[in-house]
Amino acid sequence: MIKRLTSLAGQWTLLVPVLAVILLIFTWGRGLPGAVVGLVTLVLAGSVLAAVHHAEVIAHRVGEPFGSLVLAIAVTIIEVALIVTLMVDGGDKSATLARDTVFAAVMITCNGIVGLCLLVASLRHGTAVFNPEGTGAALATVATLATLxxxxxxxxxxxxxxEFSSVQLMFAAVSSLVLYGLFVTTQTVRHRDYFLPITRQGDVIAADHAAAPSARTAWTSLGLLGLALVGVVGLAKGVSPTIESGVKAAGLNQAVVGVIIALLVLLPETIAALRSARRDRVQTSLNLALGSAMASIGLTIPAVALASVWLPGPLVLGLGSTDMLLLALTVVVSSLTVVPGRATPLQGGVHLVLFAAYLELAINP
Incomplete structure (x- = not known):
């Protein structure tokens, strides 16, 4: 019976990405009635969950911390594609979409995901333990990228x-790529041990005893992950007019569209990070969260800067005073969380309250 359920789960994760792409082909560029929007939303959610499964298979094959990079880069590709697609269609009204989405990703990862993971791990295991050297390096890079x-x-x-001038935008794009490249090199080559899960005594946790999937399985998962991600971004574009009209009808701030995009794009990493936190692999959770924030800025800004050459409208990147205050408070609180190398439910709750404040101010500025 157990083997049968496992087989059914495996078939489900194989079929949903393919179904998403087929549905995308039949719905691309067409107005969708309400019933079809509901179906697309269900398949979209299934594609996100399938992407989580296949990313975890790949991560298990390549090991940490390389595995944490897989999902971070994959969902950033979705984010870039979705932002650029909506900006092409939106004109001047989408001038702040890139800024709103990237800032939303930073707040979701640094406060929402980090807060949830610290809360879950500390409630389940007493305290959440992680490596302050690696986490601090990631946080410093995120703070620098966000400020620049x-x-x-x-x-x-x-x-x-x-707005940046053309020269300033080029500098920001190149700086983002350089910092992201330096961090990836540090995480995967020179100081790999800083980003591995540790015990409460500070020792690196040995790799899981479960056998790693075969190379064939990993390559299959990589292909299916690609299909799932294509399905996510394509189907999200299909339902985005419904989202935008709903936001407008509700009288909400346009920044809410960026929040919805970021929440959708980061859902796979949120699930993967929470699973790691439940297994007391908090460092892996923080790798996913901060790595996603870093990739969201370090890869999205250069891509959007390049796309701005042919985009019809302006590219507004500067935050308002309220958002800058929230960003500054996030950096300060995150620094105080990282320094001890362990956290209690209090730290998780503080981050979650900051995230709730961000959502409230995004809806009611």
Missing amino acids: SLVLPTFTTSKPGP
């Missing part, structure tokens, strides 16, 4: 409004 890309445009004077 989202804060500085508000104060520059070469171009009116919270």
Whole structure:
């Protein structure tokens, strides 16, 4: 019976990505009635869960910390594709979409995912234990990237409004790529041990005893992960007009669209991070969360900067005063969380309250 259920689960994760792509082919570029929007939403959610499964298979094959990079880069590709697609269709009204989505990703990862993982791990195991060297390096990189890309445009004077000039945008894009590349090199080559899960005595946790999947299985999962991600971004584009019209009808701030995109894109990493936290692999959870924030800025900003060459509308990246205050408070609180190398439910709760404040102010600025 158990083997049969396992087989059915495996078939489910094989079929859903294929179904998502087939549905995408039949719905691409067409107006969708309500019933079809409901079906697309269900398949979209299934594709997200299938992406989590296949990313975990690949992560198990390659090991930590390489596995944490797989999902971070994959969902960032979704984010970039979705932002650029919506900006092409939206014109001037989507000028702040990239900023809103990237900032939402930072707040979701640094406060939402981190807070949930710290709370779950500390309630389940007493305290959440992680490596402050690796986590601190990741946090410093996220803070620098966020400041260079989202804060500085508000104060520059070469171009009116919270926008970069062409030269400044190029500098921000190149700097983002350089910092992201340096971090990946540090995480995977020079100081790999800083990003491995540790015990409460500070020893690196040995790899799981379960046999790693075969190379063939890993390659199959990689292909299915790609299909799932294509399905997610394509189907999300299909339901985005419904989302935008719903946001407008409810009288909500346009930034809510960016929040919804980021929540959707980061759902696979949220699930994977929570699973690691339940297994007392908090370092893996933090790798996923902060790595996602870093990839969201370090890869999205250069891609959007390149796309701005042919995008019809302006590219507004500078945050407002309220968002800058939330970002500064997030950096300070995260630093205090990281320094001890362990956390209690209090730290998790503080991050979650910050995340709730961000959502409240995004809906009611």
